Amino acid sequence: MTNLRRANISMTWKLLGVAAGAFGFGFALVPLYNVLCSVTGYGDQAKLLQRAAAVTAHPDLTRTVTVEFLADVASAGSWDFRPVKRRVQVHPGELFTAEFYAHNLTGRDTLAQAVPNISPSEVAGYFHKTECFCFTPQHFRVNEGREMPVRFFIDPALPRHIELVTLAYTFYDQSTRVTRR
Amino acid sequence: MSTAAHADSHDDHDHKPHGWRRWVYATNHKDIGTMYLVFSGCMFFVGGMFAEGIRAELFKPGMQLFDPQFFNSLTTMHGLVMIFGVIMPSFVGLANWMIPMQVGAPDMALPRLNNFSFWILPFAFTLLLSSFFVPGGAPAGGWTMYPPLTLQTGASFPMLIFSIHLMGASSILGAINVIVTIMNMRAPGMTLLKMPMFVWSWLITAYLLIAVMPVLAGAVTMQLTDHYFGTTFFTAAGGGDPVMFQHIFWFFGHPEVYIMILPAFGIVSEIIPTFSRKPLFGYEAMVYAIASIAFLSFIVWAHHMFTVGMPLAAQLFFMLSTMLIAVPTGVKIFNWAATMWHGSLSFEPPMLFALAFVFLFSIGGFSGLMLAMVPADYQYQDTYFVVAHFHYVLVTGALFGIMAAIYYWLPKWTGHMYDLKLGTWHFWLSTIFVNVLFFPQHFLGLAGMPRRIPDYAVQFTDWNMVSSIGAFGFGLSQFLFLYLIIKCVRGGVRADSRVWEGAHGLEWELTSPPPFHSWSTPPSAAVIAHGAEH
Numbered sequence: 001m002t003n004l005r006r007a008n009i010s011m012t013w014k015l016l017g018v019a020a021g022a023f024g025f026g027f028a029l030v031p032l033y034n035v036l037c038s039v040t041g042y043g044d045q046a047k048l049l050q051r052a053a054a055v056t057a058h059p060d061l062t063r064t065v066t067v068e069f070l071a072d073v074a075s076a077g078s079w080d081f082r083p084v085k086r087r088v089q090v091h092p093g094e095l096f097t098a099e100f101y102a103h104n105l106t107g108r109d110t111l112a113q114a115v116p117n118i119s120p121s122e123v124a125g126y127f128h129k130t131e132c133f134c135f136t137p138q139h140f141r142v143n144e145g146r147e148m149p150v151r152f153f154i155d156p157a158l159p160r161h162i163e164l165v166t167l168a169y170t171f172y173d174q175s176t177r178v179t180r181r
Numbered sequence: 182m183s184t185a186a187h188a189d190s191h192d193d194h195d196h197k198p199h200g201w202r203r204w205v206y207a208t209n210h211k212d213i214g215t216m217y218l219v220f221s222g223c224m225f226f227v228g229g230m231f232a233e234g235i236r237a238e239l240f241k242p243g244m245q246l247f248d249p250q251f252f253n254s255l256t257t258m259h260g261l262v263m264i265f266g267v268i269m270p271s272f273v274g275l276a277n278w279m280i281p282m283q284v285g286a287p288d289m290a291l292p293r294l295n296n297f298s299f300w301i302l303p304f305a306f307t308l309l310l311s312s313f314f315v316p317g318g319a320p321a322g323g324w325t326m327y328p329p330l331t332l333q334t335g336a337s338f339p340m341l342i343f344s345i346h347l348m349g350a351s352s353i354l355g356a357i358n359v360i361v362t363i364m365n366m367r368a369p370g371m372t373l374l375k376m377p378m379f380v381w382s383w384l385i386t387a388y389l390l391i392a393v394m395p396v397l398a399g400a401v402t403m404q405l406t407d408h409y410f411g412t413t414f415f416t417a418a419g420g421g422d423p424v425m426f427q428h429i430f431w432f433f434g435h436p437e438v439y440i441m442i443l444p445a446f447g448i449v450s451e452i453i454p455t456f457s458r459k460p461l462f463g464y465e466a467m468v469y470a471i472a473s474i475a476f477l478s479f480i481v482w483a484h485h486m487f488t489v490g491m492p493l494a495a496q497l498f499f500m501l502s503t504m505l506i507a508v509p510t511g512v513k514i515f516n517w518a519a520t521m522w523h524g525s526l527s528f529e530p531p532m533l534f535a536l537a538f539v540f541l542f543s544i545g546g547f548s549g550l551m552l553a554m555v556p557a558d559y560q561y562q563d564t565y566f567v568v569a570h571f572h573y574v575l576v577t578g579a580l581f582g583i584m585a586a587i588y589y590w591l592p593k594w595t596g597h598m599y600d601l602k603l604g605t606w607h608f609w610l611s612t613i614f615v616n617v618l619f620f621p622q623h624f625l626g627l628a629g630m631p632r633r634i635p636d637y638a639v640q641f642t643d644w645n646m647v648s649s650i651g652a653f654g655f656g657l658s659q660f661l662f663l664y665l666i667i668k669c670v671r672g673g674v675r676a677d678s679r680v681w682e683g684a685h686g687l688e689w690e691l692t693s694p695p696p697f698h699s700w701s702t703p704p705s706a707a708v709i710a711h712g713a714e715h
Binding site (some may be wrong): 011 | 294357364365
């Protein structure tokens with residue numbers, strides 16, 4: 001009986017040890033998943049950034065693509081909105097910055113956001129914006145005008161037959177939506 | 182030890198403490214088993230009340246009874262109560278009652294720990310259920326507790342987390358007790374491969390419990406520290422990832438669903454041979470099938486979250502490993518069918534529930550296979566199809582298994598035969614209404630009705646009405662069950678020790694009801710041979 005009791009107690013402690021180990025394993029899963037992601041490259045941000053850097057480090061200088069910029073406003077007369085340069089020649093893989101100029105003519109402090117559109121549509125998968133004024137709403141004071149940047153590169157895998165890309169922005173005044181909120 | 186052994190021998194001749202001391206200080210496996218079963222019975226009616234509330238709100242479109250926040254609390258609490266308060270404790274109660282009697286042990290190996298693991302539960306559920314009365318109401322973010330939504334829970338957030346901790350501690354300690362009892366306390370001659378299937382299924386379940394319940398405790402602890410101590414395990418703003426919680430949760434969650442079904446497999450493997458008057462077909466195959474289901478349960482968790490965005494290779498792996506589970510499960514289903522083949526069948530209530538289990542659990546298994554397919558899952562994810570699927574495996578699976586076990590062993594426990602006619606009525610009412618309740622939910626899900634919504638588009642009205650009528654019928658039928666049990670406990674025709682003509686196993690070698698202390702001297706080899714032929 002004493003032996004049985006001793007065996008019971010020692011087994012209980014071992015099993016409690018297993019349970020404690022499992023509790024620790026739950027926490028260990030957090031770094032383990034990160035290790036899994038960095039080994040396999042699934043959803044790993046560092047890997048994705050590296051891949052982007054690898055693309056932009058070796059521009060394809062043998063090819064030239066024309067990029068045209070269009071600017072439009074949702075309600076005419078309230079904004080002066082236009083690209084600083086109407087067209088540029090770029091090499092695929094080359095990081096390029098274009099400027100757009102906007103001037104607030106609404107007569108009040110306001111928020112506005114640009115919505116991009118790209119054509120032909122099959123280019124969308126190859127046109128990468130790393131930074132764009134269209135990502136966030138822009139605040140303008142009364143009568144303020146300024147230039148805003150968009151940084152982009154074109155993937156060297158862009159199909160051969162495409163030589164002209166058009167990037168169009170429409171500028172929407174959001175102040176009505178803001179005041180309603 | 183010598184003093185404890187001395188104290189034990191004092192209690193021998195059915196001498197037991199009386200009044201409240203018998204229950205609060207209980208160390209007897211039968212008393213603790215009874216308390217577990219009574220507790221889960223109470224929780225069954227509490228969780229059932231939540232379910233009836235849900236179905237009443239969904240009886241017709243539009244907002245009828247509750248505001249959406251309260252409705253979400255009902256679905257969340259229904260899940261938590263039914264899983265942690267009904268299915269798991271009632272299996273532990275059955276284990277307490279039956280395992281020592283079935284392996285020829287005088288009691289559970291750790292009687293005081295046993296007392297502790299039961300008495301944690303009433304406190305855990307008082308804490309959880311009282312969250313209805315704090316500012317912000319009961320948890321409403323779903324029983325799966327996904328962040329960031331669950332991190333927005335009001336004052337009930339810490340109550341949720343700590344009650345999960347308590348339930349986890351209770352089931353880990355209960356599982357340890359089961360393993361130590363089975364490994365150390367078997368009567369001489371009761372080798373592992375002579376153990377009854379119920380004992381086998383519980384041994385494997387107990388290992389699953391101590392492997393994954395602590396992982397859940399870890400996951401909710403991370404939520405707690407995210408909420409109060411500024412860690413960012415699951416907060417994207419600090420570099421954490423909410424999807425990480427889903428991975429950790431389902432690493433617990435998938436073994437958990439087998440924790441809730443394997444003991445039912447064991448129960449059905451006891452009942453079908455009894456009422457077929459034939460030994461179980463393929464006993465060893467059944468043991469290995471349970472073991473392989475348990476192993477596979479650790480490598481399929483991400484099939485609960487196909488739509489969170491994961492690489493194709495991972496989706497294929499989790500899809501195929503999930504489908505692989507159908508193989509050992511198929512072995513079990515076919516072995517049950519083969520046990521009945523050419524048997525001399527009779528249809529008392531335990532057998533009726535066991536047969537309904539085999540048939541209806543298979544329906545839940547098939548819808549599970551449909552959900553395992555990644556492209557199909559994109560359509561079914563978070564619809565009523567999923568609700569129908571897991572209620573078929575949990576209600577007509579786990580719960581019907583528990584009801585079968587109660588009908589099977591109740592005469593043994595009480596010494597009285599229950600009203601068989603009433604039991605048959607309860608069976609047919611439950612089985613018909615449970616199908617009226619859950620089968621239409623397949624149609625609703627395929628038609629696109631999302632789960633966890635208090636209101637729905639009008640085209641879903643008809644089947645929701647049917648489903649709600651089924652829910653009311655199923656709920657009311659359970660009062661018949663309650664009445665039958667109370668009546669049987671209070672008296673009735675005396676049951677003999679074997680109770681069922683075809684029953685085999687050590688528990689049937691004891692009188693009905695068994696003495697307060699059974700197998701104080703281990704059964705002899707002859708008794709084991711007489712009882713434990715499969």
